[in-house]
Amino acid sequence: MSPDPNLITRHAPVDRVFHWITALAVLLLLASAFLPILGLKFSWLPLHWITGVVLGAATLFHLVRATFFQRLRCMVPRPRDFSDLKNGRRAAKYTLAQKLMHAVLGTAILVAVVTGFIMLAKVDTPLWQRNPYLLDASTWGVVYVLHGAAALLTLTLTMAHVYFSLLPEKRGYLRAMIGGQMTRDEAAVYHDPQRWSGQRKDDPRENHR
């Protein structure tokens, strides 16, 4: 069966699997962090650190893949994105809003992962014994503040991210994150087909600018 010419590929299967693993991990981490604070008592720590390790592995995978196997610059906000928005020009593969959301949420998750891995030194696991004296008390305090601030920011941005993904006019993006594809008409609302037409990065016609 030949592929539907009206459909374009936005996300490769590996990127979609990464996204949904990350999404599930973030939701479990937010729930295991904040529900006990709200009074729902359960043994949150094993769920939290094991999910944190999964998120850390997923983040590392994404960093390597985005840096060496994808076009990193097509996701970085640049001055041109602001002038495009101002002048009503359509975006390439990612809109300015998508780039900014990715930059801020990605940074928050990265800070939470790095500080979380440091905090693993305080947890007894089958793989290592706890060493609470790895850092002095004031440095632990800074680690906790960064972890907590990243978690709070992640909560706010996750709410916004889920809301935007459910808007009827953005439904194409949600479908693309589930099935990989969106229609050319959906893409053309926000994306200039001259700058992003859904081809692979090794296609010479694709410039992602």
Added chain:
Amino acid sequence: MEILRITRDAWGQETLEGMSWDLLPVAFGLGIAIIIGHLVWRALRKRRSAPPPAP
């Protein structure tokens, strides 16, 4: 409202414990504010771009 959790250790020294969890409803409220703010902006934009009623 506290921003940070600070306790005193056994020697009376102040120790940083992390972010204050008073900020949890603030983070949640900010998420709700973004959603409501965008819904209002979206509705106003839609109304502005709607064609004028037929005579």
